[in-house]
Amino acid sequence: MIVLGIETSCDETSVAVLDGEGRVLSNVISSQLLAHARYGGVVPEVAARAHLENLPAALEEALTAADVRLEDAGLVAATAGPGLIGALLVGLSAGKALAWARGIPLVGVNHLEGHLFSAFLRPSGEAPLPIAYPFHGLVVSGGHAELVRVEKDRVVPLARTRDDAPGEAFDKIARRAGLGYPGGPVIDRIASRGRGDRFPFPVGRVDGSRDFSFSGLKTAMLRELQKRRIDGSPLDPENLDSELTDLLASFQRAIVTALVSRVDEVHAAEGIRALALSGGVAANTELRATLSAWGAEHGVPVRLPERSYTTDNAAMIAWAGLLRHRRGAVPPVAEVQARSRWPLGS
Ligand code: KG4
Ligand code: ZN
Numbered sequence: 001m002i003v004l005g006i007e008t009s010c011d012e013t014s015v016a017v018l019d020g021e022g023r024v025l026s027n028v029i030s031s032q033l034l035a036h037a038r039y040g041g042v043v044p045e046v047a048a049r050a051h052l053e054n055l056p057a058a059l060e061e062a063l064t065a066a067d068v069r070l071e072d073a074g075l076v077a078a079t080a081g082p083g084l085i086g087a088l089l090v091g092l093s094a095g096k097a098l099a100w101a102r103g104i105p106l107v108g109v110n111h112l113e114g115h116l117f118s119a120f121l122r123p124s125g126e127a128p129l130p131i132a133y134p135f136h137g138l139v140v141s142g143g144h145a146e147l148v149r150v151e152k153d154r155v156v157p158l159a160r161t162r163d164d165a166p167g168e169a170f171d172k173i174a175r176r177a178g179l180g181y182p183g184g185p186v187i188d189r190i191a192s193r194g195r196g197d198r199f200p201f202p203v204g205r206v207d208g209s210r211d212f213s214f215s216g217l218k219t220a221m222l223r224e225l226q227k228r229r230i231d232g233s234p235l236d237p238e239n240l241d242s243e244l245t246d247l248l249a250s251f252q253r254a255i256v257t258a259l260v261s262r263v264d265e266v267h268a269a270e271g272i273r274a275l276a277l278s279g280g281v282a283a284n285t286e287l288r289a290t291l292s293a294w295g296a297e298h299g300v301p302v303r304l305p306e307r308s309y310t311t312d313n314a315a316m317i318a319w320a321g322l323l324r325h326r327r328g329a330v331p332p333v334a335e336v337q338a339r340s341r342w343p344l345g346s
Pocket of ligand 1: 010140141142143144168171182184185280281282283284285311
């Protein structure tokens with residue numbers, strides 16, 4: 001069976017082709033970064049229009065790269081939420097039209113569930129890693145921080161962010177520091193040259209709960225930038241003074257520490273058999289290294305996603321759709337609706 005995946009929840013237009021075993025045959029990602037860069041963030045209306053323009057070409061390219069025809073597809077998986085409603089509607093409507101026209105099933109995929117299983121996908125052409133339940137998942141992106149337990153038939157939320165997502169914090173700080181958008185990759189690079197222990201930032205906690213909070217850290221960091229008269233005028237990331245370099249490294253360290261310490265608490269409370277990291281922030285070098293070291297120390301296998309599957313992509317949507325289809329009970333095409341809000345586990 002050939003699975004067609006479509007992702008348009010935010011600012012990447014992506015189409016992927018997988019085989020029935022979950023091998024990625026193609027994964028085309030058309031980024032809208034340039035369209036949004038001058039606004040310092042994603043503009044919903046701009047995103048929806050760009051998806052409309054880019055989707056047909058991305059579909060063609062994905063089919064060609066996988067060397068399959070549209071008629072070969074046996075299943076369509078399209079992101080149905082959460083995300084920008086106008087953006088979601090473009091990909092989901094295209095998926096519905098394809099499924100309807102070809103008389104094949106459509107799975108409306110939860111974008112976060114897509115991230116959740118992305119750590120099991122392998123490079124192009126290779127079979128995915130086997131999934132043993134239960135496992136724990138940490139999804140960290142521009143919109144989310146979710147720690148969950150994944151059982152065979154359900155996802156149990158354990159902690160989520162009460163305010164900013166970690167990727168959002170990276171993006172806001174980079175913008176205010178004049179380092180452009182998106183902020184994660186550039187701060188990641190700068191931090192590798194800095195001292196993360198020089199400016200210890202407090203890591204936010206929400207009373208009596210395991211939830212994350214990153215807005216206090218963001219505010220503290222903004223204040224540090226202000227003190228140094230850094231006002232958002234463009235800076236060259238390759239030529240920062242050592243103080244700012246260390247400041248950014250310390251900011252990243254605080255985010256990584258918050259995430260890993262919460263994983264550690266959950267492990268102490270209920271035992272983690274395996275941990276799957278995912279989402280755009282899963283590309284972060286320090287987070288990957290620190291979590292791997294934590295896993296090695298505690299005898300917990302840590303699955304790190306291939307970097308190409310960390311930021312938004314349709315391969316993970318096709319994969320999550322295929323897994324859902326295998327579990328059965330896929331509703332009729334007409335019943336699948338786009339949802340801007342769709343918490344994991346609901
Ligand atoms: O998963 P994603 O593509 O979109 C959402 O679903 O939100 O994640 C994008 C986020 C952005 O905030 C970006 O700054 C962050 O992932 N990101 C990183 C890195 N690469 C991307 N954050 C930290 N380190 C990175 N290397
Ligand atoms: Zn995402």
